[in-house]
Amino acid sequence: QAKEDNASKLQFFNTGIQREFNYRQQLLAALRKVIKAESLEVYLQPQYQQLSTDSTLSCLGFEALLRWRDDELGWVSPAEFIPLAESQGLMPDLHRLVLDQVLVAIAELQRSAPDCSARVAINVSASQFKSPGFVEDIEERLRATGLSGKLIELEVTESMLIDDIERTAANMERLKTLGITFALDDFGTGYASLGYLKRLPLNSLKIDQSFIRDLHTNNSDEAIVRTVIALGKSLDLDIIAEGVETEEHLRKLQQMGCFRFQGYYFARPEPVSFWLKSETFANRS
Numbered sequence: 001q002a003k004e005d006n007a008s009k010l011q012f013f014n015t016g017i018q019r020e021f022n023y024r025q026q027l028l029a030a031l032r033k034v035i036k037a038e039s040l041e042v043y044l045q046p047q048y049q050q051l052s053t054d055s056t057l058s059c060l061g062f063e064a065l066l067r068w069r070d071d072e073l074g075w076v077s078p079a080e081f082i083p084l085a086e087s088q089g090l091m092p093d094l095h096r097l098v099l100d101q102v103l104v105a106i107a108e109l110q111r112s113a114p115d116c117s118a119r120v121a122i123n124v125s126a127s128q129f130k131s132p133g134f135v136e137d138i139e140e141r142l143r144a145t146g147l148s149g150k151l152i153e154l155e156v157t158e159s160m161l162i163d164d165i166e167r168t169a170a171n172m173e174r175l176k177t178l179g180i181t182f183a184l185d186d187f188g189t190g191y192a193s194l195g196y197l198k199r200l201p202l203n204s205l206k207i208d209q210s211f212i213r214d215l216h217t218n219n220s221d222e223a224i225v226r227t228v229i230a231l232g233k234s235l236d237l238d239i240i241a242e243g244v245e246t247e248e249h250l251r252k253l254q255q256m257g258c259f260r261f262q263g264y265y266f267a268r269p270e271p272v273s274f275w276l277k278s279e280t281f282a283n284r285s
């Protein structure tokens with residue numbers, strides 16, 4: 001009896017793995033197809049800044065976030081397809097697609113949304129950042145479009161700072177000469193040594209949303225956020241909070257001395273066309 005139970009458990013386990021495997025294969029095939037068709041779309045989510053002297057919030061720029069709506073699979077989250085693309089060497093293709101769409105968006109935003117900085121932040125993964133030609137490609141595209149590097153921010157993560165710090169720092173310095181700025185994304189979730197923060201030309205730290213969610217009720221989250229804000233002050237880095245979903249989050253952050261925000265409380269990521277039409281988003285009070 002026990003033997004049979006185990007056998008059926010194993011059977012169950014195997015079909016689970018089989019299903020998982022099949023889904024992954026289906027996802028991968030679909031991903032290759034949409035990359036080729038360039039039917040993935042960049043959405044933009046605005047970021048706001050409050051000058052501490054008054055309570056008006058002004059638009060600081062946007063973060064570019066990839067969206068994939070598949071005919072058969074429906075919406076597929078980047079949390080699912082980015083790691084897949086990463087493991088299959090597809091990130092350079094995705095990055096090219098994002099950069100193309102972002103540069104077009106920046107030019108359009110400059111024309112039609114004068115109240116908002118058209119600066120767009122792009123997420124880059126470790127493998128892309130170190131891949132040959134990454135820096136040259138950006139240089140080349142900026143030259144071709146005539147856009148200033150000041151309109152681009154790159155969001156990097158702690159994990160990419162861990163190995164080959166020299167190469168990473170050198171690439172960052174080169175991009176910095178074009179006016180490009182750098183934000184350290186998901187700060188607090190990785191394990192980069194704080195010493196790295198000094199060695200890299202970073203402009204800002206993004207406090208990960210996992211520390212914001214329960215900020216008003218969880219003492220250790222509050223302690224972490226306070227520490228990051230203090231770190232930002234002493235290293236002269238801007239601090240921006242991600243995942244600001246409620247007025248409570250906002251008030252708490254303001255009390256703690258954080259004045260840059262991104263999150264559903266203000267706006268969700270939306271297609272570029274949405275922001276081109278929108279006239280009311282730029283400044284909020």
Ligand code: C2E
Nearest residue numbers: 065066078079082098123124125243244245262263264265
């Ligand atoms: P991330 O860079 O940390 O992006 C922030 C994520 O938080 C986005 O999820 C955004 O939609 C979501 N978000 C924004 N405001 C709120 C909020 O108030 N509450 C909550 N719960 N979530 C909020 P998304 O778009 O699903 O992207 C997930 C991750 O996928 C990103 O995390 C980023 O690491 C990666 N990703 C997305 N687009 C790209 C891309 O073009 N290139 C690369 N390399 N990675 C990307």
Ligand code: MG
Nearest residue numbers: 063123155185
């Ligand atoms: Mg990001």
Ligand code: MG
Nearest residue numbers: 185186206242
């Ligand atoms: Mg983040």
Ligand code: MG
Nearest residue numbers: 185186208209
């Ligand atoms: Mg994240």
